[in-house]
Amino acid sequence: MARVELLRVTLxxxxxxxxxxxxxxSLPAGSTxxxxxxxxxxxxxxxxxxxxxxxxxxxxxxxxxxxxxxxRTLAVDPKEARRLRYKRQRKS
Numbered sequence: 361m362a363r364v365e366l367l368r369v370t371l372x373x374x375x376x377x378x379x380x381x382x383x384x385x386s387l388p389a390g391s392t393x394x395x396x397x398x399x400x401x402x403x404x405x406x407x408x409x410x411x412x413x414x415x416x417x418x419x420x421x422x423x424x425x426x427x428x429x430x431x432r433t434l435a436v437d438p439k440e441a442r443r444l445r446y447k448r449q450r451k452s
Contacts, residue, residue, distance in 0.1 A: 365389040367422055371400055373407075373430035387422065394418040396428055406433055 371383040385399055393409055393416060408431040410416050422428075436444075 367424045369396060369422055369426045369428055371428045391422050393420050
């Protein structure tokens with residue numbers, strides 16, 4: 361009987377600013393990003409998905425120890441947000 365090798369990966373997601381949730385997953389060797397999201401019950405739509413800070417396609421195969429990161433879509437462009445904060449500070 362063949363032994364199934366397991367990969368251990370960490371899924372990191374930020375549902376709110378300054379809050380990160382970490383989930384440890386054990387998956388069969390050869391699993392993909394999409395497999396990890398399904399195993400966690402996460403739809404993955406509307407989020408950028410990456411490994412170690414680099415966006416990756418959902419069919420990318422995982423390696424033992426990978427850190428999968430789910431990033432929320434930005435509501436406002438960071439440059440525009442800084443501009444708005446600066447305007448508010450000047451009015452005060």
